[in-house]
Amino acid sequence: MNKTFADVVVDVNEEGYLTDFSQWTKEIASEMADEEGIELTDEHWNVLAYLQDQYKNETALSIRKIGKSGIVSIKEFYTLFPNGPLKIASKLAGIPKPKSCI
Amino acid sequence: MASHLKKTLPVKEWQITIIDQEKTHYYQPGFLFLPFDIYKSKQVKKSIKKFIPKGVNLLREKIDRIDKDNDQIHLDNGASIDYDILIIATGTKIAPQEIEGMLGDHWHQSVFDFYTFEGARNLRNKLRKWEGGKLVVHISEMPIKCPVAPLEFAFLADSFFINKGMRDKVEITFVTPMSGAFTKPQATKELSYLLDQKNIAIVPDFNIEKVDAANNKIIDYGGAEVDYDLLVTVPTNMGDEMIERSGIGDELNFVPTDKATLQTKIKDNIFAIGDATNLPASKAGSVAHFEAEILTENITRYINGQELKKEFDGHANCFIETGHGKALLIDFNYTHEPVKGTFPFPGIGPLSLLKESHMNHMGKLAFRWIYWNMLIKGRHIPFVSATMTKAGKEFEKEPA
Numbered sequence: 095m096n097k098t099f100a101d102v103v104v105d106v107n108e109e110g111y112l113t114d115f116s117q118w119t120k121e122i123a124s125e126m127a128d129e130e131g132i133e134l135t136d137e138h139w140n141v142l143a144y145l146q147d148q149y150k151n152e153t154a155l156s157i158r159k160i161g162k163s164g165i166v167s168i169k170e171f172y173t174l175f176p177n178g179p180l181k182i183a184s185k186l187a188g189i190p191k192p193k194s195c196i
Numbered sequence: 197m198a199s200h201l202k203k204t205l206p207v208k209e210w211q212i213t214i215i216d217q218e219k220t221h222y223y224q225p226g227f228l229f230l231p232f233d234i235y236k237s238k239q240v241k242k243s244i245k246k247f248i249p250k251g252v253n254l255l256r257e258k259i260d261r262i263d264k265d266n267d268q269i270h271l272d273n274g275a276s277i278d279y280d281i282l283i284i285a286t287g288t289k290i291a292p293q294e295i296e297g298m299l300g301d302h303w304h305q306s307v308f309d310f311y312t313f314e315g316a317r318n319l320r321n322k323l324r325k326w327e328g329g330k331l332v333v334h335i336s337e338m339p340i341k342c343p344v345a346p347l348e349f350a351f352l353a354d355s356f357f358i359n360k361g362m363r364d365k366v367e368i369t370f371v372t373p374m375s376g377a378f379t380k381p382q383a384t385k386e387l388s389y390l391l392d393q394k395n396i397a398i399v400p401d402f403n404i405e406k407v408d409a410a411n412n413k414i415i416d417y418g419g420a421e422v423d424y425d426l427l428v429t430v431p432t433n434m435g436d437e438m439i440e441r442s443g444i445g446d447e448l449n450f451v452p453t454d455k456a457t458l459q460t461k462i463k464d465n466i467f468a469i470g471d472a473t474n475l476p477a478s479k480a481g482s483v484a485h486f487e488a489e490i491l492t493e494n495i496t497r498y499i500n501g502q503e504l505k506k507e508f509d510g511h512a513n514c515f516i517e518t519g520h521g522k523a524l525l526i527d528f529n530y531t532h533e534p535v536k537g538t539f540p541f542p543g544i545g546p547l548s549l550l551k552e553s554h555m556n557h558m559g560k561l562a563f564r565w566i567y568w569n570m571l572i573k574g575r576h577i578p579f580v581s582a583t584m585t586k587a588g589k590e591f592e593k594e595p596a
Contacts, residue, residue, distance in 0.1 A: 108381075152455075152476055156337055157373065157403045157417065158432075162447050168403075168417050177418065178401040181375050194343045194374055195478045195512060196383035196526060196534055 099125040111185050115149070118188030126186050130175075134186075138174055140165050142187040149189040155180060156192070197283055197469060198252045199574025200492040205499070213253040213277070215269065219244060222313055223567055225481065225560075228345055228517065230316035231323055232356045239564065241313065247572045262442040264463045281465050281495065284451055286438065288341045288471035288479055290315075292431035295336055297407035307409060307427045310349065311341075319428065323356070328365030329425030334414065335372045336404050339448075340433045341471050341479035344526075346370070347377060348517040349428060354394040355519035363395075371399040371414070371422055380533040382592075383526075386550045390518060433479070435472050450474035455530070456506035458491045459498070467491060467498075476530065477510040485571050486511045489582040511584040513539075515560035523556035525549055529584040535591055540579040542588030549589065 097106045100121040105113045110126075112118055123142060127134045144165045148155055157180060161168040175182045184191045198212050205212070226240030248254045258272040262282065269277045290311045292298040298307065308322065309315035333350045340346075350370050357363040370377060370391070377391055377398050378384040391398060405417045413423045435449030444462045445451055452461040453473040460466045460473075469491055470484035477483050487508055494504045510530030517523045525547045526534035538545040546555050570577060 154339065154476060156339075158337055159447060168405075172418050178375070179418075180373075180403075181401060191375055191379075192338065192373075193379040194338065195480075195514070195528065196344060196378050196380050196387070196516075 109185075109191075111190055112188040115146075115188050118146075123186045123188065130182055130186070132175065132182075132186075135174075137166070137170075138186075141171065141174060141183060145183055145187040145189060149187070154192065155184070197285065197488055197491065197574075199249050199572075200488055201495060202249045202252055203574070204492055204496055207251065211253065212249075212251070213255055214248065215255045215257060215259060215271075215277070216244060217256060217258040219256065220313075221247060221572070223564055224311075224342070225567070226564060227310050227313065227316040228348055228352065230313075231310055231319040231349075232352055233320060233324070234352075235564075237313075237317060242568065249574075259438050260441065261438060262444060262466075264442070264444065264466060267465065279465075281498070282467070283491070283495075284439075284460065284466065284468040284472050285470050285484075286436040286472045288433045288435055288450075290431040291434045292429075294432040294434070295404055295407060297409060298336075298429070298431060300409055302409040306412065306425070307407060307429060309429060309431055310345075311430060311433075322426070326426060328357075328362055330367045330369065330423055331426050331428065332369050332371055332414070332422055332424035334370075334402075334404070334422075334427060334429040335374075336430060336432050337373055339479055340430050342514075343478055343480075344514060344516045346372075346428075346430050350396050351390065351394060351519040352517055354396065367397070368395070369397045369399060369422065369424075371402045373403050374400060376400050382533055382535045382550060386536065387524070394519065439472070446474055454506075455510065456508050457494055457504040458487055458508060459494065459504060464498070467495065475510070477508075478512045478514070480512050480514055481567070481571070482513040483511070485577075486513075486582040488574070489576070507583065509583045511582060513580065515556060515563065517557065517560060518552050521554055521557050522552040523560045524552055525556050525559065527584060527589075532584060532586070532589075532591070535589050537589035539588060540585075 096103050104117045107113050144163055157168055160171055171179045181191050198214050201212055220241050221244045223240045226235045229235040260270045260272045262269055267279055290309055304318045308319040310319050333346050335346050350368055357366045378387055399422055402416045404414055407414050413421050415421050435445055439445035439449040451468045451473055453468045455475045458467055460468050469487050471479040490508045497504050513527045515523050515525055527539055528534045534550055537549040539547045539549055547559055
């Protein structure tokens with residue numbers, strides 16, 4: 095399905111995650127953040143860049159990995175993206191949320 | 197792998213050695229059944245010596261570290277073993293010490309794992325006398341081996357307590373760091389009813405920070421709390437500490453490995469198989485089985501100076517017990533999520549994909565025989581290919 099962010103139509107799944115990472119832009123991330131009630135600071139952008147990097151390297155993301163990344167601590171991560179930080183940050187980064195086999 | 201390679205490599209040119217510190221080999225899928233007295237202890241373990249092919253050396257020693265620069269393994273006893281080719285198959289194990297408060301006097305008293313023989317057996321003893329309360333089935337963090345086992349445990353617990361006439365005395369809650377019990381679209385569509393049907397509550401997005409055993413609760417980094425009377429947890433899963441000592445693993449001690457060839461990214465002559473790798477495949481026995489066939493081919497090619505085949509597609513084939521004598525089967529790979537269909541014969545089955553059936557449960561039970569008599573001995577399972585087949589599957593649309 096489609097959604098429009100900042101006058102751009104992108105493909106999203108039922109939960110609002112981009113299905114095509116190449117369509118991601120900073121403006122889209124900003125609008126998504128608005129919807130989540132988050133105002134993006136430099137710290138937020140650093141985390142999103144890290145997540146996108148890991149995604150491009152096909153590395154699975156986890157709270158532990160993010161805590162050890164040197165970008166943020168786990169507590170900081172929760173402060174930046176409250177209530178399900180990995181789920182929300184993945185959405186803003188334009189990558190799929192972490193998944194299991196089923 | 198030893199069985200496969202013994203049949204493939206020229207006997208006069210290659211000596212195969214297995215280094216394994218353990219005396220006992222466990223049928224790990226059986227650990228799910230042990231707590232509920234469905235399997236007995238002796239059905240899930242055998243002496244490792246029974247499975248060593250003739251002509252293969254078994255060295256029962258603990259490994260200190262792999263010295264990749266010198267192509268040597270340094271043993272704990274001080275000896276060193278040279279190798280030309282190394283296959284790392286050291287698996288994954290639970291590391292409860294990684295979560296604050298998980299270990300302590302309460303370990304195997306009110307907080308249990310079922311991912312070890314001791315954990316499963318001790319939990320069995322507990323469940324035999326437990327009079328009810330809040331049962332919390334919990335996953336600490338991903339990845340874990342056998343990702344479906346915690347859900348299976350919750351399903352089997354529901355049946356167990358119904359059969360004992362005490363289901364109304366037990367509250368079952370499934371707590372996971374994932375965003376739901378199911379994270380793939382088809383599985384979510386086809387299976388969500390199971391939790392409602394079995395009256396299992398779910399707490400998703402729970403990233404455990406610590407266990408507060410004194411107050412019988414688990415607490416996540418965001419401050420959320422879940423109370424329990426009996427906590428059955430899957431602790432953090434990590435590769436062997438030897439991998440860390442060798443300086444060749446990631447932050448969870450998994451070895452960086454090419455996902456299609458199974459050659460590690462550490463050195464050309466080091467390969468890896470199964471749970472020890474960092475492959476984006478499930479950590480499951482079936483995955484190791486399918487990898488073995490492809491890895492055997494690639495070891496032969498490596499020896500002959502040929503290009504490795506980029507063949508492994510992440511194929512996994514797993515039964516999921518749903519209780520009351522039924523199970524599901526899922527068959528999937530890196531690019532295709534589990535979907536409905538029939539297996540292994542399109543249209544005929546006899547096993548049904550992503551759908552409960554008694555036949556699937558029989559398949560899961562039969563699997564114990566297949567494991568001890570075929571898989572460990574390196575025998576191919578007829579009609580089941582190493583890479584996933586699309587025939588017999590109902591895809592809504594082809595993934596991009």
